[in-house]
Amino acid sequence: xxxxxxxxxxxxxxxxxxxxxxxxxxxxxxxxxxxxxxxxxxxxxxxxxxxxxxxxxxxxxxxxxxxxxxxxxxxxxxxxxxxxxxxxxxxxxxxxxxxxxxxxxxxxxxxxxxxxxxxxxxxxxxxxxxxxxxxxxxxxxxxxxxxxxxxxxxxxxxxxxxxxxxxxxxxxxxxxxxxxxxxxxxxxxxxxxxxxxxxxxxxxxxxxxxxxxxxxxxxxxxxxxxxxxxx
Numbered sequence: 014x015x016x017x018x019x020x021x022x023x024x025x026x027x028x029x030x031x032x033x034x035x036x037x038x039x040x041x042x043x044x045x046x047x048x049x050x051x052x053x054x055x056x057x058x059x060x061x062x063x064x065x066x067x068x069x070x071x072x073x074x075x076x077x078x079x080x081x082x083x084x085x086x087x088x089x090x091x092x093x094x095x096x097x098x099x100x101x102x103x104x105x106x107x108x109x110x111x112x113x114x115x116x117x118x119x120x121x122x123x124x125x126x127x128x129x130x131x132x133x134x135x136x137x138x139x140x141x142x143x144x145x146x147x148x149x150x151x152x153x154x155x156x157x158x159x160x161x162x163x164x165x166x167x168x169x170x171x172x173x174x175x176x177x178x179x180x181x182x183x184x185x186x187x188x189x190x191x192x193x194x195x196x197x198x199x200x201x202x203x204x205x206x207x208x209x210x211x212x213x214x215x216x217x218x219x220x221x222x223x224x225x226x227x228x229x230x231x232x233x234x235x236x237x238x239x240x241x242x243x244x
Contacts, residue, residue: 020199023239027064027206030232031057034213037223044104044111045096046219052089053216056082056209063205070192073172075201080169082208084147087158091150093215106144165204196243203240210236 035057039050059078066075092099101111110116147166151158210233217224 019239019242020195020202023199023202023206024064026232026235026239027060027202030206030210030213031061033228033232034216034224037220039216039220039223044109045100048092048100048103049089049212049216049219052085052212056085056212059085060205060209064202067193067198067202070198072193072197072201075198075205076169077173079201079205079208080166080173082205082212083161083166086208086211087147087150087154087162088145089212089215090154090158091145093218094153103144106140108140199239200243203236203243206236207240 034053039046039053041047041050059082063075063078063082066072066078088103092103104111108119110119148159148162151162151166210229213224214226214229214233217226217229
């Protein structure tokens with residue numbers, strides 16, 4: 014299969030995944046279904062954005078959003094391994110209210126941002142570090158996740174934080190305004206799709222009536238086969 018055909022097939026598969034996972038009415042329950050639903054929506058938005066960026070040849074920006082998809086997949090998968098133990102800590106760190114009293118308190122704090130002590134209030138509400146180190150979560154999830162962390166995630170973190178490495182690597186293409194190759198675009202799109210499908214897989218576990226697990230399994234298989242054709 015030619016690279017241009019792979020790019021077309023990955024794009025078509027992405028369309029099918031987005032159609033399958035968008036606009037679904039998911040039942041509201043406790044905080045775990047809510048988090049899965051929110052992450053699925055975020056993943057859909059980012060995957061759609063990655064495809065638009067690649068269509069306009071914005072490879073580095075697509076890399077950054079794919080990195081975000083990886084983070085969503087890591088966090089959700091890590092929490093799914095021990096929902097009762099990890100979810101409360103995750104929500105508490107993110108200042109997510111889980112009771113009526115906490116919601117009312119947060120509302121008062123948000124209202125206080127427009128008054129005196131705005132800086133102090135903002136520092137109290139917004140977390141200043143992640144609830145878990147990404148590498149630690151990947152190490153817990155297994156070798157494949159850790160390998161992706163030390164390769165893909167480490168590389169795209171440079172672009173995300175305006176590091177100079179990617180400029181030195183790509184400056185000639187950027188200065189000459191040369192578009193990325195079809196292989197580069199296909200590789201990042203299939204990577205983004207793979208990360209998002211990991212979230213979809215958890216959503217199918219939580220919402221099996223709305224998101225058919227057998228369909229997710231088929232989509233995953235197609236994505237993996239396209240990835241192998243790029244190697």
